Amino acid sequence: MPSSARRRRSVAERFWTKVNRGAPEDCWTWNRSRNSHGYGQFKVLSGASPQKASRFAWVLTHGPIPGDLIVCHRCDNPPCCNPGHLFLGTHADNSADMIAKGRQRFGDPSALGERVRRLSDEEIHEARRLHCAGQSSRTIARRFGVHHTTIVRLANGRHWSNFPTEREPA
Numbered sequence: 677m678p679s680s681a682r683r684r685r686s687v688a689e690r691f692w693t694k695v696n697r698g699a700p701e702d703c704w705t706w707n708r709s710r711n712s713h714g715y716g717q718f719k720v721l722s723g724a725s726p727q728k729a730s731r732f733a734w735v736l737t738h739g740p741i742p743g744d745l746i747v748c749h750r751c752d753n754p755p756c757c758n759p760g761h762l763f764l765g766t767h768a769d770n771s772a773d774m775i776a777k778g779r780q781r782f783g784d785p786s787a788l789g790e791r792v793r794r795l796s797d798e799e800i801h802e803a804r805r806l807h808c809a810g811q812s813s814r815t816i817a818r819r820f821g822v823h824h825t826t827i828v829r830l831a832n833g834r835h836w837s838n839f840p841t842e843r844e845p846a
């Protein structure tokens with residue numbers, strides 16, 4: 677194994693010791709220094725400029741972040757580093773998501789069910805691939821006929837078991 681892989685693993689170990697990891701659904705709070713907006717700060721190397729801990733949590737879990745995408749919090753909790761609470765988006769997605777959350781809290785299945793169309797595994801794979809390639813969630817959403825927040829959440833790696841399924845006929 678190349679030495680770079682060993683070094684990367686040790687950075688990951690160092691990173692996760694600074695996170696209060698809990699149950700999968702809980703917020704995993706950064707337990708070290710935070711920036712003025714409340715986001716955890718992490719230095720990959722001593723002397724390097726700090727980066728957002730939540731962003732690094734995403735990179736450790738999913739790999740490099742394409743383009744100028746940003747890591748957003750579904751939980752609206754800046755120090756949270758739970759990869760399950762993070763999703764990739766554009767600045768526009770982030771604003772739209774915040775607006776949507778203001779109207780209707782995320783996690784209300786009846787609200788979400790209205791916009792969710794069940795995608796096949798192949799479609800999910802393709803949607804994730806396009807998102808990673810830098811296509812906007814709105815473009816991908818139009819292609820698959822779903823709401824763009826569905827694509828944002830898919831890009832976060834959520835499984836369909838987390839989504840309400842289509843409603844049974846009454």
Ligand SMILES: [Zn+2]
Binds near residue numbers: 702703751753758761
């Ligand atoms: Zn969280």
